[in-house]
Amino acid sequence: MKTIEYAEILENDKIADDIYSMTLFAPAIAKEAKAGQFVEVYTGLGEYILPRPISISEIDSQNGKLTLVYQTVGKGTEYFSQCPVGDLIKIMGPCGNGFEIKSCAKKHILAGGGIGIPPLVQLCKELKGEVTVFLGAKSNPVLADKFRNLGAEVYIASDDGSIGFKGNVVELMNEIKPSGDMIYSCGPKIMLKFLAKWSSENNIPVQVSMEERMACGIGACVGCVVKIKRKGENDWQNLKVCKDGPVFMGDEVMWDE
Amino acid sequence: MSNINTKINICGVEMKNPVTTASGTFGSGREFSEFVDLNKLGAVTVKGVAAEPWKGNNAPRIAEVYGGMLNSVGLQNPGAEYFINNDIPFLRQFDTKIIVNICGHSIEEYCRAAEMLSDSDVDLFELNISCPNVSQGGITFGTVPSMAEKVVSEVRKYCKKPLIVKLTPNVTDITEIARAAVSGGADGLSLINTLLGMKIDIKRRKPVLFNKVGGFSGPAVKPVAVRMVYQVCKAVNVPVIGMGGISNYEDAIEFIMAGATAVAVGTANFSNPFATVEIVEGIEKYMIENGIKDLSEIRGIID
Numbered sequence: 305m306k307t308i309e310y311a312e313i314l315e316n317d318k319i320a321d322d323i324y325s326m327t328l329f330a331p332a333i334a335k336e337a338k339a340g341q342f343v344e345v346y347t348g349l350g351e352y353i354l355p356r357p358i359s360i361s362e363i364d365s366q367n368g369k370l371t372l373v374y375q376t377v378g379k380g381t382e383y384f385s386q387c388p389v390g391d392l393i394k395i396m397g398p399c400g401n402g403f404e405i406k407s408c409a410k411k412h413i414l415a416g417g418g419i420g421i422p423p424l425v426q427l428c429k430e431l432k433g434e435v436t437v438f439l440g441a442k443s444n445p446v447l448a449d450k451f452r453n454l455g456a457e458v459y460i461a462s463d464d465g466s467i468g469f470k471g472n473v474v475e476l477m478n479e480i481k482p483s484g485d486m487i488y489s490c491g492p493k494i495m496l497k498f499l500a501k502w503s504s505e506n507n508i509p510v511q512v513s514m515e516e517r518m519a520c521g522i523g524a525c526v527g528c529v530v531k532i533k534r535k536g537e538n539d540w541q542n543l544k545v546c547k548d549g550p551v552f553m554g555d556e557v558m559w560d561e
Numbered sequence: 562m563s564n565i566n567t568k569i570n571i572c573g574v575e576m577k578n579p580v581t582t583a584s585g586t587f588g589s590g591r592e593f594s595e596f597v598d599l600n601k602l603g604a605v606t607v608k609g610v611a612a613e614p615w616k617g618n619n620a621p622r623i624a625e626v627y628g629g630m631l632n633s634v635g636l637q638n639p640g641a642e643y644f645i646n647n648d649i650p651f652l653r654q655f656d657t658k659i660i661v662n663i664c665g666h667s668i669e670e671y672c673r674a675a676e677m678l679s680d681s682d683v684d685l686f687e688l689n690i691s692c693p694n695v696s697q698g699g700i701t702f703g704t705v706p707s708m709a710e711k712v713v714s715e716v717r718k719y720c721k722k723p724l725i726v727k728l729t730p731n732v733t734d735i736t737e738i739a740r741a742a743v744s745g746g747a748d749g750l751s752l753i754n755t756l757l758g759m760k761i762d763i764k765r766r767k768p769v770l771f772n773k774v775g776g777f778s779g780p781a782v783k784p785v786a787v788r789m790v791y792q793v794c795k796a797v798n799v800p801v802i803g804m805g806g807i808s809n810y811e812d813a814i815e816f817i818m819a820g821a822t823a824v825a826v827g828t829a830n831f832s833n834p835f836a837t838v839e840i841v842e843g844i845e846k847y848m849i850e851n852g853i854k855d856l857s858e859i860r861g862i863i864d
Contacts, residue, residue, distance in 0.1 A: 306595050307836065327671070335712040346832065354625045355780050396834065517623040517769075519630060519831045524588035526608070526637050527623035541639055542616055547592070 331368030340402030359421035417491025500554030523547030572723030583827030585861030629779025690731030713745030794820025810843025
């Protein structure tokens with residue numbers, strides 16, 4: 305069940321260039337939310353009418369808190385970054401289906417790129433067993449310490465080589481050759497595409513969390529589609545990132561279209 | 562509630578209030594029913610239904626622009642059979658009227674959709690001859706008067722329910738198309754569909770939409786819509802569903818004063834999922850505060 309709440313901003317801190325971490329008091333949504341789901345955040349600006357889909361980075365359902373880590377990429381997210389602590393902000397959620405945690409899986413691989421890293425934090429908290437995390441960004445991936453503090457083994461890649469391995473997440477995985485029962489990932493489409501290829505070559509299934517330009521966030525407008533070919537079906541279909549996703553199996557996404 | 566009458570009659574169908582949804586912004590009501598009591602709406606106008614399933618256009622299909630948005634969904638829909646088996650039974654649980662929007666690439670496809678839906682349990686048909694996002698059919702029928710008249714008169718033969726024709730604003734003279742649709746047999750008209758628009762990403766030097774162009778909707782288009790509803794209501798004698806940028810009850814009243822019998826809420830559903838019900842309640846409040854017993858007292862009062 306989705307709710308619209310006016311959430312109090314408890315924290316809204318800059319954690320890296322253009323990246324902010326906002327903690328909200330949103331008890332109704334926090335109670336329902338799962339790792340990999342997102343919320344729609346409304347701008348309250350009349351001229352920018354659409355809510356912004358932002359992934360949930362951490363859920364504290366007991367205390368009714370949600371943490372969103374977002375990048376300022378336009379007028380809406382810039383507005384969020386200027387909202388003072390104590391203000392109320394309108395949000396809807398939880399939206400989408402989130403990651404599927406298979407109880408039989410014991411060894412997990414997480415792969416996050418850029419602003420795709422945040423939703424993996426909550427997932428890392430919920431996974432039982434051994435977790436290996438690969439994080440990549442242009443220069444310095446965010447939230448690496450969060451994963452380390454959760455006891456995960458963390459590998460870092462940066463495009464410019466300023467920290468860790470020089471290259472992308474998939475190139476780093478080719479170096480490390482991790483083993484596992486499932487890969488969970490979120491990041492730029494190009495990264496997810498190469499990760500899906502890596503996944504099939506290494507025979508480890510991958511869940512990819514996709515992003516697409518979105519309007520309603522609940523499956524009504526059919527704006528945010530991705531081409532999916534389900535196993536056992538002859539034809540592909542345009543499925544909605546907001547309602548059918550945002551997480552899909554990597555081998556069901558038609559990457560080259 | 563004092564003795565106000567919010568009921569309206571459109572083409573012989575009574576709605577409990579003048580508020581419906583704009584096709585394509587509300588699905589078949591299922592998703593929004595988490596937020597909106599559909600019993601409170603005069604009608605639900607569903608997303609376009611074709612005879613067979615349509616896959617729609619490639620993503621990106623959505624772009625935000627100042628005061629509104631562009632879409633190039635391209636009428637993705639699961640087809641008439643799915644709609645009849647799944648969406649009509651869902652909507653019939655509620656005390657609201659069903660307006661089915663039908664689309665096609667050709668006269669034959671429009672007629673086939675109308676035929677498939679004609680014996681189904683819907684209240685009104687809305688014929689979409691105005692979608693800017695499909696390459697054949699759609700808007701071409703909506704921009705050439707003789708074509709509009711032809712497709713309406715053909716669909717009319719298969720349509721056992723009142724037929725409303727949805728018009729595009731992307732024409733030189735909307736009254737010309739309105740008259741053609743009426744002479745083809747339209748029982749009512751709805752307008753406006755989206756205005757053709759475009760947005761360019763200057764960093765990537767590419768259009769934001771995969772389709773390059775798309776339909777512009779939202780608060781920014783409202784003055785164009787009010788003007789066109791006003792012109793059409795002066796030109797023809799059939800009821801009109803007014804839409805285009807309606808975000809609050811004041812906007813809805815503007816359309817009614819311009820001559821609209823009913824109003825449809827579209828893009829506002831995205832910025833405020835409660836918009837439809839808030840507009841229903843706002844209209845009631847406005848009527849009470851202004852001593853209006855029936856909307857006919859203010860409908861089309863602008864000379």
